Amino acid sequence: MEGFKKEEIRKGPWKEEEDEVLINHVKKYGPRDWSSIRSKGLLHRTGKSCRLRWVNKLRPNLKSGCKFSAEEERVVIDLQAEIGNKWARIATYLPGRTDNDVKNFWSSRQKRLARILQASGTPPSSSNSKQQKIKNKYPVFLDVPTFEALMFSSSMEEEVSSKACSSSYSENPEQIRMMPLPPLVKSELPGYDANLFHYEPMSGIPFPQIPQPQPDLVFSPESHELLARLDDPYFLNVLGTIDAPELGDTAQFSLGPPLFDPVTSCMNTPRDAKNPVTPDTLFDELPPDMFDHIEPLPSPSEW
DNA sequence: AACGACTACAACCGCAGGATG
């Protein structure tokens, strides 16, 4: 009997016919009674599988095939920092996105980050690896949560393509600022600094605030030196140009004054020609332990 | 062109918690 039941349940990719049956069921009864789909013999799928298929793929107004826009990424990063891995809750702030989307996005982002951090720990002698090339290509800031949220998002390079998929935030950037955030006392969150996430209403791009080291964090002398250098405009200016081959002919794009020159224009000064700071040298100078305090973010269950 | 590494995505599983009968 047990074996028979198991045989009855279909798994794997969904066929169009199955999707149609599921859609018809939802049209008739609404998005509920998932288990009845199987008990009625309509589909040989579990109710759970049916629900997942509907929620993640068949639900109307889904942004399937669209990469996360910079704004969406910013929302995920900010909300994740605020409420933890509540993907479904975060997804409610992103119309057209499912919890699975958000989870996958975060997961691949974490993997990317882990790999880059791991690469940053590799000694120079092993610099012939592919990871070394990746490391040199993308400044570590791209994937470190706090810095990333501050400076720019890794999906900025997708900006052009993602414009085709208009997000509600693109249409109304003010909307996200007006959305009620969950009733959480931010000050209770370890390491969370609300000042790090200041939404710039005009541009929609988070205004970069240089993160201050937490008092209880212990940095190596090298890290201290680097943190001190963050106050140096020329040091930050290295981030003004990014090697982004994905952009084709616009192989380099400038983050420009709006990000790094909010008040004065001092950041626009040409960098020291004698001591040019390049993303490569910048990365190479970063001690591996510098980001130890950043990853991983604590989940609310651990508070 | 072939191959391997990497990425994004879809889908599954196990578990937990809430709602309902």
Next chain:
DNA sequence: GCATCCTGCGGTTGTAGTCGT
């Protein structure tokens, strides 16, 4: 109180596409 169903989460796997060598 218990069983069942639904929902959500974290983790994982499989696969197709992309990219670099």
